[in-house]
Amino acid sequence: MRAFRAGLLAGCLLVAACPPVDAEPGPSSHDVKQARQTARERSKRLSRTTAKLATAHSRLERLAAEVERLVEAYNGEMVRLRQAEQNHQQARARLAAAAAEVERARQAVTLLATESNGGLGSLGPVVGMLLDQGGTDGFLHRASVLGHLSGERAAVLGRMRDAQEVAAILRIHADSAYAAQQAASERARLAKIAAERAVAGQRRATRELTARKKTLQRRVDAARTRADLLARRREAALAGLVAGGSAMGDVAANWALTQLGKSYVWAAAGPETYDCSGLTMRAWEKVGVRLDHWTGTQWTSGPHVPLDQLRRGDLLFFAHVTGDPATIHHVGIYVGRGQMVHAPQTGDVVRVASIWRGDLVGATRPAP
Structure with missing residues (x-):
């Protein structure tokens, strides 16, 4: 009977000293070591990313300077475009005034021709000559012919010819101003595209780098926390086993x-x-x-x-x-x-x- 009681007591002590097989076990030393290794690897990746981030920040500073240059280039092109538009508008206004002067002179010539026996009469060849678009020799010939006309008639015809000459010159100026405006508009368009692309690239690069660093930082923090707590949990589990269970x-x-x-x-x-x-x-x-x-x-x-x-x-x-x-x-x-x-x-x-x-x-x- 005493032997039975001794055996029963030993069995009870054994059960008390050993936890149930389904009790929550503590993490193994391998688990703790592996968690710490994971934390170290993630820390290394974070360090590399941080270094890249520093390099990228330097690149972003250069990019920011380039963005500013492109934005200011666009601003300059817009100023030049507005000036070109203003020049074109002024040239068109001067051309319109010259065209109106030509029309008034033509009407005066028409009236003069009507008064000369109901038609151009002897003025017909002269008017045709005035409308001629010849070169310098033609101009000298026209000046000679006008010199043989009466003073009033010569003045009327001369005014029409002068108006035509001025209108021709101003038409060339207006065409040139229009071409300058178109060129300025195209430069402004291209400058705007370049500035917009640079700004978008700057924002995208900054956003991607910042997001990458935040993600890695969270992962490192989680890994370090897990490694530390697994170590604590193992210590607690080992202490719990010694005390007879958690x-x-x-x-x-x-x-x-x-x-x-x-x-x-x-x-x-x-x-x-x-x-x-x-x-x-x-x-x-x-x-x-x-x-x-x-x-x-x-x-x-x-x-x-x-x-x-x-x-x-x-x-x-x-x-x-x-x-x-x-x-x-x-x-x-x-x-x-x-x-x-x-x-x-x-x-x-x-x-x-x-x-x-x-x-x-x-x-x-x-x-x-």
Whole structure:
């Protein structure tokens, strides 16, 4: 009988010393080593990207200077275009005035011809000669002919010829001004395109580099956090084995740490995505404690705990009005050393953060 009792006592001691086979195991040393290696590799990538970013910033400064040059070139072309447009308008106005003067002179010639025996009469060859577009020799001949006409007639015909000469010169000027305007317009168009492309390229390069660095920084932070917490979790697990097993809160906290990096999704409760109360609900579910998927009832799921007496696994609540639990909007699970695991918000992932926030209301220790 004594031998039976001794055997039974030894068996009980063995069971007490060894955790159940389905208990939550701590991470292995290999897990911790691998997590730290991941953090180092991501840090190296971040360093390389940071170096590239510094080089890119230098390039962006040169690009900014080039953008300014192109923008100012466009501004200059616009000034020249406005001047060319003004010159063209003035040339057109002068040409219109000259054309009107030619018309008035032509009417005077027509009247003169009508008065000469009801037609051009002897003035016919002279008018035809005046309308001739010949060169210098023709001009000398016309001047000679006009000299043989009476003073009044010569003056009328001379005025028409002078008006025609002026109109011809101004037409050339107007055509030249129009060509200058068209050339200025094309230069302004090309300068605008170049400036717009440069500005767009500058903005795109800045945006891409900034986004790349932010992404890598988040990944590095997550890797470092995971490596540190796996090390802490292993220490806690090893200590728990020595003490005869982890408490319920430790198991809940340790499980929450395994969910790091998973995306926040509103109203989700795992296994790949979570919101804040979905994560804490699943964590305590691992030790058989049922919680609602709602911060309102999770707040009342057990006794409230003073913040200086927190244990791993305790739930931490945050509210819009810290004196009014009815305004609670967020919950996390305490993992020790002033840190909690939580699912923060849309666009973020499950991660570790300090519990010390301005909207901290208090803590609850869920009870079976």
